[in-house]
Amino acid sequence: MGQALPKPALRPFLGEDTPVLAAIFAASIEGLTGDDYNEAQQQAWASAADDEEQFGKRLASELTLIATLQNSPVGFASLKGVDHIDMLYVHPSAVGQGVASMLCEALEKLAGGRGAKSLTVDASDNAQEFFLKRGYVGMQRNTVSINGEWLANTTMQKMLVHGPAPGVPK
Template sequence: MSSNTSDKPMIRIRKGNLQDLPEMLLLFQNTITAICQRDYNTAQLEAWKSGAENKERWLNVMKEQYILIAESENKIVGFCTLAQGNYIDLLFVHKDYQHQGIASQLYKLIEKEALDQNQKVLTADVSKTAKSFFETMDFRLIQEQIVNVKGIDLINYKMEKRL
């Protein structure tokens, strides 16, 4: 699972494992800080990033979810996780690798996995920042939601796609 264009480093996609967790957590936090700042204020970004501190949740992600990792030059540049075969829990791309098709590559492989598991619908709770990407992937908006994280309200969107 690789792709390459002439001037960009090669992106390799592979299944994730527990050894990826420290780098995934760093990418999660750094991407929120750098990419989501136009859609969320500082308090919201800090509350969202604090999710990286929930070690039990992340260990459950690593143990129970289907995880794909995008790598370039032995560095994680993106990841996507699928929970219960039909819920996209996490989809993050490194701030320096945005708009290079990495999220699309990860998503298409996650959708293939859902189809392989005979799923009929994919769902996701997506940030304001990610909403347009999911719309491009033919997800439709179900509802706007307010999620409270550590006393801070964040808006996200319940979205779904029929497969």
């Protein structure tokens, strides 16, 4: 019999997590986006974590959750305000183990609990399929400039508020 894969767990962001999350951010961009973005675009994008102090401040200013496997961080996601997923990154070695889905589901529940009726994300081209499968709908294409490189993404939205289930009184 095969051994079951360890299940990912979630915990809140702590300041001392910044270096490992910066590494996950860079590894995710370099390892997972090559089909959609060229090397110069990837380097410009990953440079957002070069200044770890600023990167840590960004993570701390948002509701940031960390996914761990066997107590080691393998991914993270952050909610900006009550209704926008700012970041969702998983280390390439942990892709396909439910880490991104767990992080996204947690942010959806937290946003709904905070009164958000919908959730938006500016999804990179390689992340669009993931968000489509989770019920997000493309709203508009965007082009952003990062360190002199132009990168495209798509603003996507998911409605969080559903009416009462059939047969449930209002």
